Amino acid sequence: MQSKLKILIIVSIALFVTYKIVSFFSTFHFYAAGRYPYAETYYLKYPENEVLMALEKLQLKNADLKDKYSKDYWHDISFDLNGKRIEAWTRPFEETTDFALVAVYKDRESEWQLVNQDLGLLGNIMLKREFEKEVIEKLKMELAKQHQ
Numbered sequence: 001m002q003s004k005l006k007i008l009i010i011v012s013i014a015l016f017v018t019y020k021i022v023s024f025f026s027t028f029h030f031y032a033a034g035r036y037p038y039a040e041t042y043y044l045k046y047p048e049n050e051v052l053m054a055l056e057k058l059q060l061k062n063a064d065l066k067d068k069y070s071k072d073y074w075h076d077i078s079f080d081l082n083g084k085r086i087e088a089w090t091r092p093f094e095e096t097t098d099f100a101l102v103a104v105y106k107d108r109e110s111e112w113q114l115v116n117q118d119l120g121l122l123g124n125i126m127l128k129r130e131f132e133k134e135v136i137e138k139l140k141m142e143l144a145k146q147h148q
Contacts, residue, residue: 039100
């Protein structure tokens with residue numbers, strides 16, 4: 001009986017500590033500025049100008065690849081992906097590029113939904129898989145083709 005009580009206490013403490021750790025890290029989004037803390041970031045081992053050229057070659061629907069604010073840190077991008085408007089950005093870092101999925105605007109929704117914040121678990125998983133399959137994988141193939 002005492003061993004079961006000890007196990008129950010240990011499991012309870014472990015669950016409590018795990019809950020506190022997860023809660024602690026999830027509160028960082030409350031203190032972060034803007035929309036970008038929620039972005040799903042992909043790291044590409046190519047310079048930003050090559051990534052942007054490869055994106056142009058992908059011929060994404062209704063793509064807007066022009067940087068409206070050339071003085072900021074992010075190169076904002078938007079395009080359509082299977083009936084959804086996607087907001088993304090690129091950011092150079094030495095000879096690599098960060099490419100991030102920021103938000104999605106669905107026809108039946110009335111506002112932008114942030115990735116990793118507003119879509120829920122299943123919605124995030126589905127959107128990220130679709131984005132990786134339709135954009136990231138094709139982008140990597142195009143970039144590899146450019147370096148052959």
